[in-house]
Amino acid sequence: MEVIRSQKRTASNDVVSNPKIPLYLTAPPLEVRLEEFELFAIDRLRVLKGVSDGLARGKNPKEMDDVVDALWKEHMRHSDASEMLNKDIISHFVIRLVYCRSDELKKWFLSMETALFRHRFRLRNFEAQRAIVGEFGLPYKAVTGAELESLKERLGQVVRSLGQISPSVVNDICCVSVCFFSFLSFAVEAVYYKVPFEEVPDLVAGRRVLIQKGHAFVAGSQLVSLVVTQFRSHISKALILTNRKWMTTIREREKDRLTPIVEALSTTYVGPDYSQSNDYADISLKDIDQVSKSSFPLCMRHLFEKLREDHHLKHGGRMQLGLFLKGVGLKLDDALAFWRAEFSKKVGSERFDKEYAYGIRHNYGKEGKRTDYTPYACQKIISSAPGVGDHHGCPYRHFSEDNLRAALGRMGLSSRGMEDVMDKVRNKHYQLACTLTFEAVYGTSCDVGINHPNQYFEESQKILKSKTPAAPV
């Protein structure tokens, strides 16, 4: 891709409303104006940030389809189809250059581009989807004849095990010819692809496919899983190569032209990760009990209380609470003292030093590969899987209704406030439930919405300090 001054490009006859989704396999031989380099990238970043916000708010796949559709139309649309395609491709490669430069940036870019691809794919009709699958050059064939017959009964079981098919799902089943069947009964779809199970990990994890002798039988309507895995894998590899090229040649060569733009673009959009605590939030051990009651979100309060009660937490809980405390400003030495004081009541201080101190130091980047781990955001906590004896996870998701009500009662919610929160929980809007709790507890509104426990803590501290500036809160 060559960056030059103004050039005219030839138009093509592509349909604007149903644009091609490029796979970004290789940088195309296009010419880009310097101004466009930056502007296209900013527009795409707006789309990616919108995707990130949507996911953080716990939107379901159908809602995300709409979000992506709206974002794309707002920022990436162009009356000329080939112009639109060029902007799509160019902006992707520019952002790739910007976001290949650290692990944190790479991870974010990979997640957002994959999500963007997934929802753009879902918005296409079946023919367009099959064309995209074809472009990946995957060798997987449709199952036919006697083999399909022998599988039909179990394929039917899989369809029925996935629950009620409601009208909204009809949009997801993009194969028009079986649309009616699926709407009215639990019929097996017309087309199934035989694919190695490794290629569709999310379908395997959700038991959404029949698996036999290492092959997964993927329905036409599930193709999105297959291509998203491929797409993700390709982008992940490409990021590594791009990073290498950046470090070895591009950064130096472009230091007077593109490099300053690239470096500026990356700081524009990474959301706060709370890995460095700010002045608001330095807590000391003597204040920690009080602060846990006044400013901790429910998930951390629960872990904290359980720790005080049982003098122990399992690994998941230690990670979730430990990193949160780090983000809140607890220094390593204080953290070690805090956990030791609790754990030694159960396992003894010697065992604590042998078995648990390492883990805490590891969280602070003092052991192993010395990564300074960042506190978990809500998305990560909600999608965790607390098991027997665990207390981590998101209470709005993982608690039974009774236990959640009791916990909210202890936080001081009125019965009306509680009903609003429970309503959000029933609709699986866990972060909105937490936001409503915040609003009820502090008597203020939180327009931005909670998407990180440390954000809850900081916002809470801001409010409390503004009320009583001197006293510790």
Next chain:
Amino acid sequence: MFITSEFTTARNLFPYTDIHKWLSYGHDGKHPGCDEYYFGRREFSFTLENDVYLRYKSFKSVSSLEHAIKSCFPYKIDIGAVYSVDPDKRHAYSQTGTNVFTPVERELVFDIDITDYDDVRYCCSGADVCSKCWPLMTVAIKVIHTSLKEDFGFKHILWVFSGRRGVHCWVCDPKARRMTNEQRSAVAEYFRVYKGNENNARKVALMGYSLHPFLARSYVDFLKGFFEGELQANQSIFSTKDKYDKILEMISDEDIQSELREKWEKSANRSSLSEEAISLVRWEQLKNTLQSKKHKAPTLRMCVEEIVFTFTYPRIDLEVSKQMNHLLKAPFCVHPKTGRVCVPIDPNNCDEFDPLAVPTLSQLIEEINSGGSKMDVDDDDDDDDTDTSLLGKSIKFFRSSFLEPLLKSCKEEIESSYKTKIGKSKDSFSW
């Protein structure tokens, strides 16, 4: 807990050659296609007597492995992944560029521990295990083993007793060893049904109109029969109010709960039947009631199955399976608290396995002292039918059912991929 002299015996009885052969996967240097450095890139970890934990140990050969174990005196040996470079030389390589220190192969592993079933076993809790609750492990092996073979197509699967209260599973097919973390996580989630802790009442939620074929097969072939037979006999899960209340709470309809509760409270004193018989009668009553009322709500549709799954379906430790760099105890170690050897379990005969009959270190020492077996099991006699010692049977099973078929298939793979490589380079020279 462990006497150094006894553990010396353990270290002498450890089958170094067999373990080395296994973990070399055919790369024994005898074929030009072998990677002679393969074994040396495997991580081991040692736990020493004062809980000192040494990671990233690696060995170029079986003799250096044996030498290290006999001189460091570990009481636990864990096996990790095969890395891109020798683990003990990892600091020589930077974290960027092409020579990053990262895992490249690792068996797909599972860890099932009976303490995760404490809420459904009444005979023991915590670290204890007995003949009444061990069958939970047996049924877990059957369910998981069948799925690994039939659904995922894996062929080289090793099940090992963990020494006290659980089992480990090592899937060693090349495909399995090359799985990414994401794929491992997917398989672990596929196996996951129980989503419980003390904060939720209904820990198994089977949604939908039918069971997925994997769950249906597990239910029909293993779980139902086990629940209605052996489990009822051993645990009598309906015989007292405490016990049956727990089950009634899994039914999401209050009316049905009260109906059954009243019925059972009334019959509590009047019956002259045994605990087991009472349990069975109540189970039938529960099934009939649910069958007639299941249309009342979607959550009742598969309530019977949910109850069966809650009590019997395998509960694997997800974290162990998800990451390539997770270490797992080596087979044939001796468990420091029980003294039992971590012997392999035959998945096709797992009903016969009795954890309380597994040879202990003291038994092995006594056997040696009375001249009953050779001190050194570590030799190459594959057809040694005369070795009927306590440990000999396990070693023989390990070799014939697992190691030999595995090595045969590994060698075939090394040979065929070598031929392909040679073939390719021949073509590139064609004029």
